[in-house]
Amino acid sequence: MADRDAPTEAADKALPPKNVPAKPARAMGTPLASGIAVLTTLLGLIVLAWTILFITKGRFLKHSFERIVAGQTHRQVKVAGDFQLYFAPFNVKFVAEGLTVSNPEWAGKGNFFSAKKIDSRISTWSLITGNRRINWLGLEDGHVDLQWDRQGRNTWTFGEKTSGKPLELPIIRRALVQGTMIRYVDPRMQIEAGIRIHTVEAKDTKFASAIRFDGNGTARGTRFTLAGALLTPNATVSGGQNQLQLHAEGVRTQIDLSGTLPGATEIEGADLHMDARGQNLADVFAVAGIAVPDTRSYRLRSAVTKHDEEWRFTGLKGRFGDSDLSGKFTVAMTEPRIMLTADLATHVLDIVDAGPFIGYNPQASAAGKVVTRAAGGTPRILPDAQLRIEALKNFDAKVHWTVRTVRAESLPISNIELGLDLDDRLLKLSPLNFSMARGTVTSDITLNARRNPVFTDYEIRLSPTPMGTLLAGFGVDQSGTTGTLKARIKMTGVGNSVHNSLSNSNGRIAVIMPKGSFWTRNIQLSEIDIGTFVQKMFEKKLKEPVQINCGLIGFSVNNGIAAADPILIDTQKNVMLGRGGFSFKNESVDLAFRADSKKFSLFAGQSPVGIGGYFAAPKIDVVTPELLSRAGAGLGLAMVASPFAAVIAFVDVGDAKAADCGPVLAGASAQAQRTAKGKPRDDVGKGTTAKSESGKSSADERKKQRKKFLGIF
Structure with a gap:
């Protein structure tokens, strides 16, 4: 019986007991309650800390403040008098009397910052986000030493950094500043300045107060002065704007700057207007080390941001x-x-x-x-x-x-x-x-x-x-x-x-004249062809155009001396040639132009027209020694023969060689020039005509010419 009933007993044991109360479910609010308890504890601790700081004004943190800040900045930090650091009620209130922060060793003895008293309200949220906003600043007898050195270090970059950062001021909403001095030194920009800042009650009822400043200094050895004000409107308390007025004088210049700033020390996004006037605009840029050309007196206005x-x-x-x-x-x-x-x-x-x-x-x-x-x-x-x-x-x-x-x-x-x-x-x-x-x-x-x-x-x-x-x-x-x-x-x-x-200088100068026309009178006078000129004048054909086939006025420049290479102008009636050159060294000019006719002319001077003197005082010499020599030869013939024989000295048989315009229009040198028949020209050379009147070679003429140009300094 016992064995037969065993399965039944096992099944009964497997079933839940009758009339036994169910086990209670786990409470749903336990984690939430724990979180609330933790949060409450933290809030309690915060409130307790806030209360302790508020009651004690945080004065017991004075030495801790000095030690921590000194360790972070690698500077000596001291508070000689009263010290307060607490929440009032939400902003951080910081008060220190006799606060000093030393300069880095390279800046010499003295303090980077010192103040008889500093009283501030700092936004707690800005400390968390890193915006560094000061809602209120009271500064009495402050001194700030802003220095750069030639290695790029500055006094306001703390720590052991080898290079300085640009100066970034905290955003200051309201301020009351008395007897504060700022010194700025930048040997790289050659600027040294001292600025005095103080707060006065403004007479304009729109403003509660005005922070005024004035100072002087030197910029690249030139003295300057400045004065201005930050006019703080009542709306600043709620995040309004500050009105800036600045007047600066120096380096023969006056600058007025006016407009609004988002905050008393906030330049970013400022809406400013500049009026600058002075004797030389280069003076202003020279202060920043920027070179611009000199000007006469100027006045410029612009928006600035x-x-x-x-x-x-x-x-x-x-x-x-x-x-x-x-x-x-x-x-x-x-x-x-x-x-x-x-x-x-x-x-x-x-x-x-x-x-x-x-x-x-x-x-x-x-x-x-x-x-x-x-x-x-x-x-x-x-x-x-x-x-x-x-x-x-x-x-x-x-x-x-x-x-x-x-x-x-x-x-x-x-x-x-x-x-x-x-x-x-x-x-x-x-x-x-x-x-x-x-x-x-x-x-x-x-x-x-x-x-x-x-x-x-x-x-x-x-x-x-x-x-x-x-x-x-x-x-x-x-x-x-x-x-x-x-x-x-x-x-x-x-x-x-x-x-x-x-x-x-070294190089080449080339002026090319493609096909065109001149008046006859210009062509004939260029070759001193008096006979043809008079003939055309009586025939009223002075305005008859003469065709230019091609022309090149070329110079090769070597060590500042420009030599004709070549001067060759081919016209319908003559070929104009030039020799000589000019000097950039002493600015002297020694050029001679002559025109050989392609047609017979009874009375032609056939002598060069000289251009001499200097760039600043050129001279044109029409009656040249060659013309005088020709006149002397004519006079001699007249004496031994007859007066009509004198004309023989001025006859032009018209044997000028026409030019191949290809090398001329290509601006080629004298050596590449050809006649219309393709033969090398023997009447042009570098610096002179190949057939010089002196009978000397082109090389000799060039040496003589170069010696002449180099002889005057």
């Missing part, structure tokens, strides 16, 4: 000298050099104001004193102002400037476009283009100031331009001329001024 590391000047309008200027520019405080970018436009540029771009003094130009005197009294016109190489080390630049019209008597220039790119002392003027008498001059000029003296590469091209229009643009009668000309200058030079660079 700051974005990150950039100072942006927009809506620029004003004048310099007798020229206008508009556009925008940006100064970026980047490393290792300041970056200047600009997009500028001028409607009318006075030629006097354009002079400084190649080295002329604007005041001297306005007075008509561009011609100087070298040793020996010879006149010079090429500018000798030195390029400021040291300043080019301080900044890079990208500038685009357009000029619509140039105001200049007898100088038909307009539509200038200048692109300037400066990268670590490598200055490129590309493009440098302008319109001239319905033609276009395009230029690419590179100045490599990484080398000393400066190495300059000149590439200048003149597109085909009507000669008549060009002459008219310079105030000369067009004279019935219909021909065109084009030109190219390809040279390199070494020197730190325009004069020095050209004085050591």
Whole structure:
């Protein structure tokens, strides 16, 4: 029986017991309750800490504060008097009397910061987020020493960092400052300044108070003064804006800056307006170590704002000298050099104001004193102002400037476009283009100031331009001329001024004249063909055009001496040849032009027309020694034969050799020139005519000419 009932008993044991109460379920709120308990405890501790700090004002944290801050900044930190650090009620209140923070060792003895008393309310949330916002600052007899050194360290970058960070002030909503001095020293920028700051009650009822400041200092050896105010409106308490007024004077310049700041020390996004005026715009840029051309007196206005590391000047309008200027520019405080970018436009540029771009003094130009005197009294016109190489080390630049019209008597220039790119002392003027008498001059000029003296590469091209229009643009009668000309200058030079660079230049200058026409009177007078000229005058055919087949005025430049290579103009009636050259060294000119007729002429001078003197004082010599010699020969014939025999000395048999226009139009050198029959020309040479009147070879003439040019300095 026992065995038979065993399964039943096992089954009964497997079933849940009857009438036994169910086990209670686990309480759902236990984790939440635990969390609440923890949170309550934390809040309680916070409240307790807040209460302790509020009651004690946190004075017991004084030595801990000194030790912790000193360890983090690697400076000596002391609080001589009262110390408070607590929540009131939510902002952190910090009060310290006799607070001092020492300078780093390299800055010498003294303190980076000291104050008789500092009382502040700091936003707790800003401490968490790192925004560093001070809602209230009271500062009494404060002293701040802001210094850079030549290695790039500064006094406000704490820790053991080898390079300094830019100064970033905390956002200050309201402030009451009395007797505070700020010292700023930057040996790299050559700036030293002292600024005094104090708060006064404003008379204007719009403002509760005004923080005024004034100071003085030196910038690159030049003294300046400044004064201004931060006018704090009542709305500042609720996050309003501050109104800034600043007036600065120095380096013959006055600058007024006004507008609004988001906060008393918040420049980012400021809405400011600048009014700058002075005697020379270059003075202002020189303070920042930026080299720009000199100007006459100027006045410029623009909007000013700051974005990150950039100072942006927009809506620029004003004048310099007798020229206008508009556009925008940006100064970026980047490393290792300041970056200047600009997009500028001028409607009318006075030629006097354009002079400084190649080295002329604007005041001297306005007075008509561009011609100087070298040793020996010879006149010079090429500018000798030195390029400021040291300043080019301080900044890079990208500038685009357009000029619509140039105001200049007898100088038909307009539509200038200048692109300037400066990268670590490598200055490129590309493009440098302008319109001239319905033609276009395009230029690419590179100045490599990484080398000393400066190495300059000149590439200048003149597109085909009507000669008549060009002459008219310079105030000369067009004279019935219909021909065109084009030109190219390809040279390199070494020197730190325009004069020095050209004085050591090498390269080639070529002016090419394709087919065209001149008035007869110009052609005949060029060869002193008096007989034909008188004949045409009585026949009223002086305006009869003479065809130009082709022409080339070429010079090869060697060490600043330009020698004719060749000068050859082939016309319908004659062939004009030239010899000689000019010197960039002493600016002297020694050129001679002669024209050989292709047709018989009874009375032709057949002697060169000389051009001598200097760039600043050229001379034209029509009655040359050759003409006098011919006249003497004629006089001798008249004495031994008859008066009519004197005419024989002036007869031109008309044996001039026509030119092959191919090499002429290609701008080829004298050695490549050919006659119309394909034979090498024997009447042109480098620097002289091959058949010189002296009977000497071309090489001898060139040596004599070079000696002459080098003899005057």
